[in-house]
Amino acid sequence: MTNTIAARISDFLSNFPPFSLLEKDQLIKIASVVRVNYYEQGKAIFTKNEKAHDFFYIVHKGAVDLQKVTENQEPETIDKCDEGDVFGLRPLFAGENYQINAVTDEESVVYAIPINEFKPLAISNEQVGNFLMESFASNTRNPYSIDHRGKLISEEEGIGFKKEALFDLHPIPIVKKIVTVSPETSIKKAATLMSKKRVGSVIVVVDKKPVGIVTDVNFREEVVTGNISIDDFISDIMISPVICHSKKITIAQAQLMMMKHNINHICITKDGTPNTKVKGIVSEHDIMVSQGNNPSVLMKAINRANSTSKLNRIRSKIMLLLEGYLKSNIPLTHISKIIFELNDATIKRTIQRCLLKMDTPPPVQFAWMSLGSQGRKEQLLHTDQDNALVFEDVPEEKLEETRAYFLKLATKVTKRLNIIGYDFCPADMMARNPQYCLSTSEWKDQFSKWVTASGNDEILLCQIFFDFDIAFGDSRLTNAISDHIFDILKGNKVFLSKLAAQALRNPSPLGFFRQFLVEQDGENKDFFDIKKRGIMPLTDAGRLLILEHRVKNISNTAERFEKLAQLEPNNKEIYDACAYSSKALIKFRTKQGLLNKDSGRFINLEYLSKEDKIKLKRCFKTIKEIQELIKLRFETTYYL
Structure with missing residues (x-):
């Protein structure tokens, strides 16, 4: 007679390595001796220094926190085990006590597998043995699925990072306190x-x-x-x-x-x-x-965070991760992708939690748009939040009622993002503002007005909204807006010329004798504004030129220039230089921000080394060259 419980356990285990590497009869044999354990939330499965059990574990339902114990004897979560994750195996093979705690994060069902039954299979089955060796070497529970489980995943789409980005590129702090x-x-x-x-x-x-x-x-x-x-x-x-x-x-x-x-x-x-x-x-x-500061661990922590205060603490760890990457001189391309995904996940989780606090579900589909540096995947430091919201078209009589719902939601979201560390936008360019909480048709009308009545204010608004990225919701709505933008820009040379003129509003930041141009008045007098005079000119130039080529779905400045280098081989040298300068300036600003614990925008030149000044001047030479290209191509100069 078939053991139905063992059969169900076998079916579950067959979906996850190393069990998926076993023969069917071997799997049934293991399943028949598995213990099914139920734990309430907060229950310790094992603790640090405890003698290793005769079992290792796999999560069937729920979640388990793996915790290190700090010098102050405080537990700190370094990993989270979800369904199908194996833990507690290494001490059994290494013949040592547990080095960490395993505590249930929520009500959980955990399978306990006897090591005496499993070990002979691991020794005789080469694939299982290889899995375990690779698992120990990389400290991952499932090294064969780095391309999947190692991804930083968003609701709709995700950017995967290779094993090297998570491990080989992650340095270990060296202990210099030695005897x-x-x-x-x-x-x-x-x-x-x-x-x-x-x-x-x-x-x-x-x-x-x-x-x-x-x-x-x-x-x-x-x-x-x-x-x-x-x-x-x-x-x-x-x-x-x-x-x-x-x-x-x-x-x-x-x-x-x-x-x-x-x-x-x-x-x-x-x-x-x-x-x-x-x-x-x-x-x-x-x-x-x-x-504890591994991006995949932080991602899991974000997705499970059940309070704004927890997200705020995780945000602090993200900053530590960022600082470690910069000190190790890891390429900004890797850094930006990882930090963007973590920031994006934080925004998503905040919206998800706010939706649960609303009295009713959303009346129609909607999408939350990140603007500015987050929309360009360039936001590394704590900066202002720029966002907007688009919702599905509704009948005229339902429009204001629907808008009121989303304004209430946006107010909750922006308030919590502020607590996490994203300051309110001084210009109130946020989804809680009725001007930026519109239906799809209203957004299309708004862009049409900005393009046709394109004064300086309208051009500036266009520039900001051309760099949006969907953070949460129905991508069909944001795609419809993108399609509309490219339709109204088609053949519109007048608008592109005005956009070109705006892109020249901040000329090369070097004056006579190649001296830096600093702020002449205000609270930042005598400081150098690296955003206004360095980063923005390249951002504006990249946006203009990529729009001229009608290329969609590339919002990052460096990636825009890299694409332009492919589209215009004759200008490849200058576009490559712009891509490099964009990343170099963002990295420089980020380092300054971490050093001074601010946005890194305003820099005291007195504290820069000669080498730093030389590097900046090289970037500014590139700005001058790309602006000369824009002047010639669009036959324009900046006007007030």
Whole structure:
């Protein structure tokens, strides 16, 4: 007679590796010995330093937080396990206690799989064995689905990041607080130093070069057991030779080295060999801690956040991630995509939560549009929120009632985004403003008026709204607006000429003798405005030229210039230079903002190095060249 419970468990397990790699009869055998455990929210499945269970686990329903324990003994979530995620397996194979906590984030059903039943299958099945090795090496529960589970996914579409973007490009903070001793130091003295300095290892050196390492494990196995006296030399229990690496070590590299050599610590030296001075140390614990700011972990945390305060705390971690990427000199293309997706997910989650707080569901379909830098996928720092809302057309008698619903929703959303860290727009260019909460037909009429009655104000509004990106809702509505915009611009050389004139309103920011032009008055007097004088001229130029070519769905400035380089090979050199300058200026502004804990817009030139000033001047030369191209092509100059 068929065991229906085992059959159902088998069907579930077959959807997830490593179980999907088993033969059917092997899967049934495993399913028949699985324990089905129910846990209430907040229940600990295992805790740090607890002896490893005879089982490992897979989430059937619900979610489980994996938590590291901070120095203050406070739990901090470093990963979240959803349906089909395996956890608690590594200690069983490594023969060690649990290094983290596993606590249910919500009411959960978890399958417990006996390791004694599973281990023979892992040894005999090469595919399963490879899966486990790759899982341990990359610290992912499912390394075979990096292209899917590793994506930062939005509601409608997502940008996937390769494993290297999540791991190989993510650096490990190196611990420089180290204790070094000579080989003749007594074990007792070394242990006393470790306790006093509150570190978990000591490096044995000769002429400041590492010859061995001793960790808590060595003390436990050699000294506490009585095999070696505390009065003996530290060299009697040290592990030698020392596995070393240079300071530019990444998470993936460190994990692979630790797995390969069966170690928990890597010594950091000047050239990555034991032949030079010790600079620091990386431990398995450091790797675990670094996962807390991993983008995929942050994405899960955002999607599960049930309060604005939680989203605000996650936002702080996103800033730490951004700062780490910049310090490691990771290409801005990678940084921008990751930070955009995290910002976008934050906006989505905020809207989702606000919809639940509304008295009724939306009366019609709608879409939330991000404008400005977020719409261009260039928003890295805490800046103003610029947004708008479009809703489906309704009969005239229902229009104001429908608008009132979405204005109420937008007020809730913008208020919470402000709490998270997105300041209110000073010009009130937000979806809570009735001027920017319109039906599809109203938006089409609005763009038609802006284009036909194109004074300076209308041109400026057009420029802002040409850079929108859908953040939430029905993409058909925003697509309809995009199609309308390109229809009314077709053959409209007069409007493009006016747009060109506006793109020239901020000329090259260098005056006579190639000096920076700074603000002449106001609270930012004598400061350099990198947004107005550096970033905006390139943004305006890229938007104008891409519209001239009628290219849709590219809003990022650097990507626009890269596309233009393909469309106009004869101007490839200048467009490539513009793409580079755009990324360089945004990166420079972001670094300044993180340094000064502000938007990074206004810069005190006195604190810039000569090298920074030279780099900026090169970018400004590019601005002058692209503006000369615009003047010639559109036969225009800026007018007031």
